[in-house]
Amino acid sequence: MSTFLLEIVTPERKVFAQEVNMIIVKGVDGELGILPNHIPLVTPLRVAPVTVKQSGKDHYIAVNGGFMEVRKDKVVILAESAELPEQIDIERAKAAKERAEKRLASKKDHYDFKRAELALQKALNRIEVFGRK
Template identity: 70%
Template sequence: MSTFLLEIVTPERLVYSEQVNGIVVRGLEGDLGILPGHIPMVTPLRIAPVFVKTGSQRLPVAVNGGFVEVRKDKVVILAESAEFPQDIDVERARAARERAETRLRSQDKQDHIDHRRAEIALQKAMNRLNVTQNR
């Protein structure tokens, strides 16, 4: 079975660097499956899980925005943050979700910047919780 090198990089560190059989990412236009031999491209990513396929395993990674760059010999995900299920503090993610929901409910709709920040915080918390449900 063919493979390619997948690197997941955040501003802080190289999170993942392994040979994989394929990945599924969520771009702005929807889900995108990438297999060996995929055409080169760059696309922005939504706050959503990335699924990494190695052999018979399907590993979810909570990726919070960024870009995916598909090259001839490897795929690089440049992410704001990326976390594996075992690295996520579920209670902290639940608390972040509750804080964001409270801010969205109680907020003055005139303050668009704070409203948008609360929406993004909620998306990130939900992404983390969704990834941990598969552990």
């Protein structure tokens, strides 16, 4: 089965760089499956797990927004932040989820609501990826 190089990069570090068979991401317009030799494209990504199919196994990476660039033999995800399951502090993620839910329940101003909503999405993403490892 053919492969392509997947790189997931944040402003701080390169999180992942390996040959993979397929990835599934959530773009702003829906879910995308990328196979080797996919047509070139650039798309913004939602806060969601990236599914990586590699040698018959599925792996999950928590990606918190960003952009994906698909080239003929390489896919680069430039993410605000990204974590492998073993890097996720599950207690911290659960605490962040609770804080965000409390902020959302208080319904202060619009700016706080948007920030809390994004924080909740990120926490749920991290908890989901941790649970799939």
